[in-house]
Amino acid sequence: MEVIFLGTGTSHGIPVIGCDCPVCTSADPRNNRTRCSVYVRAEGADIIIDMTPEFRIQMLREKLSTADAVLITHTHADHLHGLDDIRPMTFNSPMPVYGSTKVVGIIRKRFDYIFNVTQMGGGKPHIQLNPVEGPFYIPTKDGGKLEVIPVPMLHGKLETFGYRIGDFAYLTDCSYIPKSSMHLLNGLKVLVLDALKYKDHPTHLTVEKALALAKKIGAERTYFTHMCHDIDHAKLLSELPAGIEPAYDGLRIII
Secondary structure: OOEEEOEEEEEOOOOOOOOOOOOOOOOOHHHHHEEEEEEEEEEEEEEEOOOOOOOOHHHOOOOOOOOOOOEOOOOOOHHOOOOOHHHHHOOOOOEEEEHHHHHHHHHHHHOHHHHOOOOOOOOOOOOEEEOOOEEEEEEEOOEEEEEEEEEEEEEEEEEEEEEEEEEEEEHHHHOOOOOOHHHHHHHOOEEEEOEEOOOOOOOEEEEEHHHHHHHHHHOEEEEEEEEOOOOOOOEEEOOOOEEEEOOOOOOOOOO
């Protein structure tokens, strides 16, 4: 399995418009963060988790052009509003999009033009919405199936999904993982975990809380993501123990 970090930033993106802080003006390219998403090359299937406003730019930057499925963690704009840009990938067949029942309902409402009859021209994506509430399978190119396990979490009071695929789990936008979800994270080789900032936040893990949770889950390697401009990549990297590090846009890891 290969994981490609399309984006590792918070909802504003880094640099933030109008901000001249040291991170937003940094010369370190690892501090330049588009909105948060990953591309997973699993056995027999390529999967995108979340559709950011920079989705088109991210795919072109990484020279990626196809996918077999999209997983949506929740419907905040920074994780969903790039959905229309999947159009070129759906000319020949609809793209399966998976999310919780609530998420699927919001997508259908927010992007109603996709599902309603409209005038010719203008183009629109062809997607197939698939509500899921537990483990499900994505068809693979060789006729098999790939198991995906949703990991229910809390993003403040909002329920979100993380996703586990094999020995990899992606847990962005969370402030708390219920005890009922922790067993879904046993035996991970790679964990990607929300770590917004150093100071407390009502809907995200802080660096300190993410570090404690990472140690509790005990993956072989952990990468922090969804980081705001409070976090300088090199500084955070120097502070973290072996096996835990901040991710950055364009980082590719093999599992």
